[in-house]
Amino acid sequence: MRIVACLNGDRRPGAxxxxxxxxxxxxxxxxxxxxxxxxxxxxxxxxxxGAESLEPQVVGPLMERFRAEGPDVPISLTTALSAESDPWRRYDLVQRWASPSLPDSVTVNLHEAGSVDLIHLLDDRRVAVEAGVWTVDAARILIATKVPVTAVLVEPTQVAVEDARRNAEAILSLLDRAGPSAPRLLHGSDATAWPMLEDALNAGLDIRIGLEDTMRMPDGEEAEDNAALVARAVALASAAA
Known part of the structure; x- marks a missing residue:
């Protein structure tokens, strides 16, 4: 099982x-x-x-430093429109990322404008793509376009747990019937982060946790840091095994 630590997300510095x-x-x-x-x-x-950026002069040094000094695990970067709101400029920026310092994978949200073109670009550049699927309609795009992906991230964005759970179940059901065979990861955010993580464990799916997804532990207390969140997720995974 893959356990992804999502360290910062689009949260503002100081959040x-x-x-x-x-x-x-x-x-x-x-x-x-x-x-x-x-x-x-x-x-x-x-x-x-401290602002999100997909600029080559930001991504290149980040990846070079991680290759030299970071832990020896796969690294994925975002391509969300929160980091670059213009899909055409986003495409241009990613196209200019230097080959020696490319990430292992990137996440691409299927509901965002320009996502399919961006996935084809990344495939040409031999960068693995993890498809972000927030809705049933996004799952339909993934199925209809048959874009190459190495993982599918099922990411319900509803605030209420039961609403998020219904959305996730609908997405997963559709993917079971017609989706790619790529591994799936299920996660929520804020109030749904821990319930979705437990649902993922129960379904045998990959999980992720970190300050991008939640700043609180399952009991509602503020998390000390990313490591504390990961440690709790690992403990839950061990108990579910």
Whole structure:
């Protein structure tokens, strides 16, 4: 089972005392998350001011530093429109990422404009794509286009747990009938993060956790850091095994 630590997401600097933003913070946090049991990392690159960025001059140094000093686990980067709101400019930025410092994979949200073209570009560049599927309609896009993906991230965004669960079940049902055979990961956010993680464990799916998804432990207490979140997820996974 894959346990992905999502370290920062699109949260603003200062949203949590331990949210890693700078490159030094990300490197340190990554080592601690992997030591706690994470088997892969998901990052949102940040510029010197702390804003999300897909600029080559941000992504290149991040990946070079992680290759030299980071933990030896796969690294995925976001391509969400939260990091670059113009889909055509996003395509251009990703096209200009330097080959020696490409990530192991990237996440691409199927509901976002330009997603299919971006996946074809990444496939040409031999960067693995994890398809972000937030809705049944996004699952239909994945099935209809047959774009090459190495994983499917089922990501219900509903605030209420039961609503998120219904959405996830509908997506997974459709993927079971007609979707790609790629491994699936299920996760929620904030109030649904831990319930979705437990649902994923019960279904034998991959999991992810980190300050991108929630800043709280299952009991509602504020999490100390990403490592604490990962350690609790690992404990839940061991108990479910």
């Amino acid at each position: 949590h005392p331990a949210l890693p933003v700078s490159l030094d913070q990300l490197i340190t946090d990554a080592h601690e998350a992997v030591a706690a049991g994470a088997t892969a990392l998901h990052l949102h690159p940040r510029d010197p001011g």
